[in-house]
Amino acid sequence: MIAIDLGHRFGRLARTGPDGRPAVTAYEFDGVDGLLDPARALPALLAAAGEGMAGEGTAAGPDRSAVLGLPAGGEGEDGLRRAAEAAGLCVERVVPEPVAVALHYRAVAEGVDRTVLVCDQGATTLDLTVLAITPDLTVRILRTRREHLGGDDWDAALAARLTGRLPEGTDPRRAAALLRRGIGAADEVVESLPAPDGGRHEVVLTRAELDLAVAPPAARMLAAVAEELAAEPAVDTVLLAGGLCATPGHRTGIEALPAARHLTVRCHQPELAVVQGLLLRQEFGVLRVLTGPGPRTSRPPDGYFPKDPAPRSDPRPSSRMRYPVPGELEEPEDPQPRPRPSTAPPRRVPGPEADGVRAAEPMAETATRPTPPGPVPSPAASSPTAPGPDAPPVAPAIPEPRRSEDAPPPPPPSPERTATSVPSPDPVGEPRPAGLLAVPVADLQADRRGDHLLVLWAWPDGALSARVRWRREGSGALDGRPDGDLVCRRRVYEHDGGLDLAVGRGAVTLTVEALVAGAGVDCEGAAALIVPAQPPLVQYEPAVRRRFKGRTATVTFTAESGCDLPDLRIVHSLGRFRPANAAEGTVVHEVRAQRLSARTPLTVEFPLPATRGPSWLVCFPVHGDAGAEAGIDIRPTELHRLRVT
């Protein structure tokens, strides 16, 4: 798997190196706009990566699957896909870049409920995107905004400042870029530029001069960030991405904003945040990306439900949304739309990510709340050490970003902040009482019981009910209800010995939060659990018939979904005890590995030796645990039917 981040000016490609760490190749496009002309930019990047990753032969290496980054605005997805496919890549996913940044910073995790601002500033643009991350591993792009304000503006401002100090014939912007990247975190840099007379001309740039020169664009950047931070919903964390954000002072400038007081600003290898986040996507498993304002982006302070559920007349996310989010123009395809206090129908948003992007939901109300004190990670302590702000760090191997656990403790909440809160959809038929606060449950477990799931958890003191949400993941979600939401009473839980959910055999994401009465508890998040899918089921049933020439046995295999049946041995065993392996009986027939079509029985027939007393016919994979390795579950329809005589 390779991850590709194409920008206007730079492209980055990452793949997991032999040591397990991401190896990143960066490339500056020459005369090509990576976003506007990916068909030309991508081959150039791949070629550069082939040189950069020596020993792997081609750029894509033996693994040609790719995950692509897409600007938050969602533009150019088709062109990007076509370019990648033309370059011989197999596009597995297209992930919005802000989501990749969130993954890079480990901001998406089970049970996490937070709102983050992704500040992505590269060579040409400043992209500000607000993401709502909910405990069920859903990332919702609430709004996105683009300013044409990037490293080029920094360079232009510095070039103006350097007027008269550069040798004649020197491109001032190029020289400014060189100096700006060269100064890094130092107080001063001396660059030797070619002079017209063939000699060298030294130019000195101090930190003070640089700060003074770039003050106007920096002020514009900070103003844009401050505007986003002041908007609703309240943001818990600011995540920095893009080469320019690696500039010393960038992070401290944002942290100094009044609107950013008590907020966490994270800045760790920002120039690699997108591409490394894309690479992390493959390890992440279940992730859902939605677009538009969510059903609940934060929690009111005095209860689980907002007191005033009056819907806002404008269901649109924000007037500051300069760029349309992906799929805004398409109609919804929600298979089970729920009634919502909406003035506009929900919209289906075709996602930039193959994992599925759901319908945008109208914003319903606003309410005030303190900033949640949940598990908000702090910025990584390490400062950027890249060679330059938006310069491509050409590094054969970049160490993995630090995990959030390494971060210092989160700052205290700021009670004066306000946030937008939208009531989550009521569980089916369960009007929940006001004044209940949600707290995570402990010891959340789920036991598979065939097609059912027995969900267990430890109830917090005082909780009499719990809200349980589940979502079926993968293709199995297409059959039946894809998700659910209910309130489980503690009394019922205790009487029934847990909560039984009929969710099928697919992967399921569960979140459970107990509802506790009383004020003063301000706790964010829900306990979440991912239950992996069960492998396809192949059932077999033996039968014995008496014929003129003796007894004949048949074994019929049936699968609910198409799968590959491994080599099997049918073993005949005598005695009252069912054989546990092929050595405990005689192999009477072998079934060759073959494709088993869904609901199409495969029957094998063979003569059965005459026996006295009880005997068994049991199937075993020829190669040990081949059934498990093949990802299928081979079992009898009823175990006692294996006893054939």
Added chain:
Amino acid sequence: MARQHTCPYCYESFASREIRFRCHGRLSPTGEKCELRRDQVLDTRMGPRRSHDLGPDFLADGRRPTAVCPGCKGETTYRICPVCHCELPVQFGRVDNRLIAMVGAKASGKTVYMTVLLHEVRNRVGEAFGAALMGLDDATMRRYSSEYEDRLYRDNQLFPGTQTASTNPNNRVDPLVFRFSLRRRTLLGHRPQHTVLSFFDTAGEDFSSRESVELNARYLTGADGIILLLDPLQMPGARDGALPGTPMPGTDGFDTPVNLLSRVTNLLLAPRSGRSAQKIDVPVAVVFSKMDAFRHLLDAASPLRDHAPARDHFDVGDSLSVHEEVRRLLKDWDGVPVDQLLENHYTRYRYFGVSSLGRNPTPDARIAATGIQPYRVADPLLWLLSEFGSVPKAGRG
């Protein structure tokens, strides 16, 4: 020969006409009233209690539901056992009366199992089967609620060891008596069907020697069905495979399951002298408890990983699958002698694997934080009831 009935309290048998009546002790229509007096039989059997100051008992036609007191001329419906003088359940003799004895070694979890079983039958299983379970006397209602259900479900505490019957006067064991009611479809529509169930919870020590078995477990011979609870953790071949962290029973004073089964079998065979060729025809549910400790060893296809199908009838196929799976486990646990003994001495027996709590208790003998998740606990009782014809079953076997 008149049909014999068995008292659900003392497990003694008698004919219907032998049933005695007790005066209600209230003012009769004739204006007379019988004096309350201490029932010496009750005192002898159950121990002296003030609640044994009752109206006089008298002999009448026990086949009738009512009788007229010869003293006060008042009509009474109180029918009592001619042996122990306990008040018999309403409609006793006209509804199915099934006595189910529970046998198990020390610390095999009999009390927990019985409590959870009755709770399940009252709640989840009762809902699936459309069945109701009600206490038939005040003592049962009070004792089940306060001594069993509340302690386990409300206080989340396990039980101390059950007191052996030998410490009680006259080796008395007080059973819990319930009425199991089910709506059955008949040719005339849905009709309620009632079965009286009597549960004895005995101490494991009562089965530690043949003398104590005969002395304290006399009710076994009168039982219509037996639930034999065996703890696989007391089987040397199984202990090593238990989930790490599982509390292990000690070895002092404990007996192996095959020894317990041998004693019970001897007791049941004793009154059958002269018919040695016949097997014991009392259905025996051989229940292996604490199966949660072995869940990690089970195949994905094992029926012991699934709950019993929640239907309104007993699923014979599922039960047979569990039977064969447990038999297979017995082989792994060096339990072949148990299987051989059952096969050679019992006509009807069925293996079950249950877990009353679903999780290991905490070291301080409390329920796990996630609560009680009983697992297949009702299967043995439902099988016995299906053998009696008290619940419908689907499938053969």
